[in-house]
Amino acid sequence: MEQRLSLITLGVTDLARARRFYEDGLGWTKGNPEEEVCFYQLPGIILALWTRADLAEDAHVTDTGATFSGITIAFNTRTHDEVDEVLTQAIAAGGTVLKPAEEVFWGGYSGYFADPDGHAWEVAWNPGWSIDEAGLLLMGSA
């Protein structure tokens, strides 16, 4: 299995609400014409929004309604101050703050928000990693 990943699917209870958050709130653009599943092309991978019930059924797992299963996703910013800007944007879009940004032990600056379905996003500035113009993240500084 090559060392890569293609797609992250976020199961949501209300697809219209989730689209308002990611599209109207964060400014993302849906890349497919279908209405029942929404694909967002990110650099190198795709993020999908799908109803949580359909996702659980597709994966043959039981859904207990939990909002944390040990998975978080992160958006790394290009600058220190962009962390607060993104958290502010996410809250204005209908997200909630899980942790306000703070200077962290590994030398960065990081906070967390939850999207309307409770999916935890870290927003972090890591001076030891680099993000190229296309948005691809590389371990190590540029």
Add this chain to the structure above:
Amino acid sequence: MEQRLSLITLGVTDLARARRFYEDGLGWTKGNPEEEVCFYQLPGIILALWTRADLAEDAHVTDTGATFSGITIAFNTRTHDEVDEVLTQAIAAGGTVLKPAEEVFWGGYSGYFADPDGHAWEVAWNPGWSIDEAGLLLMGSA
């Protein structure tokens, strides 16, 4: 917030067991020297393994021990038959089958495995998407 994502963190209960699965079993290579958190450079993003307790504390969320929170990740194969090969490899490495591969309504071939911590991975062949040499996924065929 740019339309991108930097990092996916999988919280695990036993970091040594998780490393055996991803490194010895799947053949992935850790990219950082620290022992308490493991970073794997994927094309464009990083996958991290960290203890689940530390991750929950970092994100300020309560961990109920759930294995499904509405998030799945997917590995898209380059060929139809690679789906079964990857599922077989994941099982040999200590994963479990959630769903054997089957032809699916959207024209692809897909199954799911769970890693030793229950994180659900879809393994899918999607003839409508392309994967370049570097492993970057693009919506639409090449």
